[in-house]
Amino acid sequence: MKKSDFGEDFLWGVTIAAIQNEGASFTKGKGLTIWDTFSKRIGKIKNGDTPSHACDFYHRYKEDLLLAKQLGFKVFRFSIAWSRILPEGQGRINKSGINFYHQVIDECLTLGLTPYITLYHWDLPHDLEKEGGWCSHFLLKWFSRFVTVCAENYGSKVKNWIILNEPMGFTTLGYMLGIHAPGKMGLNNYFPAIHNAALAQAEGGRIIRELVSNANIGTTFSCSEVMPFSDKEQDIKAAARMDLMLNRLFIEPLLGKGLPHVEDFPMLEKMLVHNKTWKYTERLQFDFDYIGIQNYFALTVKHNPLIPYLQASEVKAKTRKVPYTDMGWEINAESCYRMIKRFWDYGNIRKLLVTEGGAFFKDKLINGTVDDAQRIQYFQEYLEAVLKAKREGVNVGGYFAWTLTDNFEWSEGYQATFGLIHVDFSTQQRTIKNSGYWWRQFLKS
Numbered sequence: 001m002k003k004s005d006f007g008e009d010f011l012w013g014v015t016i017a018a019i020q021n022e023g024a025s026f027t028k029g030k031g032l033t034i035w036d037t038f039s040k041r042i043g044k045i046k047n048g049d050t051p052s053h054a055c056d057f058y059h060r061y062k063e064d065l066l067l068a069k070q071l072g073f074k075v076f077r078f079s080i081a082w083s084r085i086l087p088e089g090q091g092r093i094n095k096s097g098i099n100f101y102h103q104v105i106d107e108c109l110t111l112g113l114t115p116y117i118t119l120y121h122w123d124l125p126h127d128l129e130k131e132g133g134w135c136s137h138f139l140l141k142w143f144s145r146f147v148t149v150c151a152e153n154y155g156s157k158v159k160n161w162i163i164l165n166e167p168m169g170f171t172t173l174g175y176m177l178g179i180h181a182p183g184k185m186g187l188n189n190y191f192p193a194i195h196n197a198a199l200a201q202a203e204g205g206r207i208i209r210e211l212v213s214n215a216n217i218g219t220t221f222s223c224s225e226v227m228p229f230s231d232k233e234q235d236i237k238a239a240a241r242m243d244l245m246l247n248r249l250f251i252e253p254l255l256g257k258g259l260p261h262v263e264d265f266p267m268l269e270k271m272l273v274h275n276k277t278w279k280y281t282e283r284l285q286f287d288f289d290y291i292g293i294q295n296y297f298a299l300t301v302k303h304n305p306l307i308p309y310l311q312a313s314e315v316k317a318k319t320r321k322v323p324y325t326d327m328g329w330e331i332n333a334e335s336c337y338r339m340i341k342r343f344w345d346y347g348n349i350r351k352l353l354v355t356e357g358g359a360f361f362k363d364k365l366i367n368g369t370v371d372d373a374q375r376i377q378y379f380q381e382y383l384e385a386v387l388k389a390k391r392e393g394v395n396v397g398g399y400f401a402w403t404l405t406d407n408f409e410w411s412e413g414y415q416a417t418f419g420l421i422h423v424d425f426s427t428q429q430r431t432i433k434n435s436g437y438w439w440r441q442f443l444k445s
């Protein structure tokens with residue numbers, strides 16, 4: 001497999017996110033985010049880590065962008081920290097925050113890296129959370145203002161936009177299970193949060209379309225093929241419920257297919273009653289130029305009556321003798337191929353981009369080298385899967401690696417390293433891993 005097999009126009013990118021990389025959490029007027037407050041709660045983040053320093057992209061963006069270029073990438077995807085430009089989430093604008101992203105964008109353009117801006121990568125301003133966050137009926141108003149400020153400031157330089165990063169991730173983990181910021185739990189939080197996120201992804205698209213000329217607009221979804229543990233009917237139905245929640249809930253209303261449905265899932269009826277406007281699908285729809293998909297693992301699921309509502313639980317990869325990463329996530333490139341095909345089979349998606357892909361393996365820095373052969377193999381297998389889908393006619397137009405440097409991996413803290421570049425978090429020294437060198441070679445091929 002060579003880069004040239006993917007064709008001339010295929011986009012090769014690398015992705016980071018504000019709260020995971022920037023650090024400088026309290027610098028030059030930046031407001032608090034839900035991750036600053038959540039990470040202070042005992043036991044929420046491994047080793048008590050907080051995102052306050054991260055890998056200091058805020059001060060080292062020039063070095064990091066140069067590294068991205070040296071590895072051969074042409075696209076740089078990053079997110080804007082809402083509270084850096086609007087410290088309270090609404091109201092006054094923080095000029096120095098606006099300037100920071102101008103500097104990042106200008107540096108990208110100077111280096112020949114095409115910027116892709118993610119508007120929301122999970123770092124809601126804390127002040128908005130105090131007023132209900134994603135559960136509030138003001139959310140759409142706050143989000144619209146944030147999107148407008150970004151479009152007005154950066155729209156003349158940046159044409160490629162991503163509205164939300166993985167809405168399923170931040171709503172389920174943050175507003176249902178309580179394991180991500182802001183740590184809320186239960187259906188009373190979850191239902192309004194998913195509804196507001198579904199509205200925001202479409203509304204954000206409309207705002208960018210109106211304010212940015214020639215914009216190329218997308219939004220991203222996590223996806224995982226869900227397989228039943230056995231051919232028992234109960235397991236098959238459990239897998240279908242999980243599949244609906246993980247893969248269908250946000251994309252289908254967006255594509256005009258309304259709220260997805262499976263049999264024997266009473267929670268869905270409750271959802272409809274709660275969010276009456278799920279029925280009025282127009283505002284949930286938007287004709288995106290591309291859809292970003294992010295596939296990290298495949299899931300095997302069995303019926304479990306002890307799990308509220310879903311009545312389904314994962315059968316972990318390590319108990320099934322299949323390969324898995326150090327996150328415990330099943331490695332299954334063939335299943336990634338099937339998910340790409342499945343998204344494409346919806347029929348009304350213009351283009352797919354793999355806006356993230358990557359893996360955590362425990363790295364060892366020995367004599368200036370990180371020999372992360374497993375990560376290289378992972379990328380090779382997953383890229384083969386993308387190529388296979390492309391050869392079969394799927395319009396998949398790019399692959400963005402997750403991630404440039406080791407960074408703050410949410411509730412896993414700093415020990416879960418996904419980077420192509422190793423970071424010593426005490427000195428902030430960067431060392432290109434063998435996977436980074438592999439990319440550099442591959443991108444020349």
Ligand code: NOJ
Pocket residue numbers: 017020165166294296356402409418
């Ligand atoms: C997807 C998320 O967008 C990203 O922030 C995260 O670090 C990776 N998954 C790995 O878990």
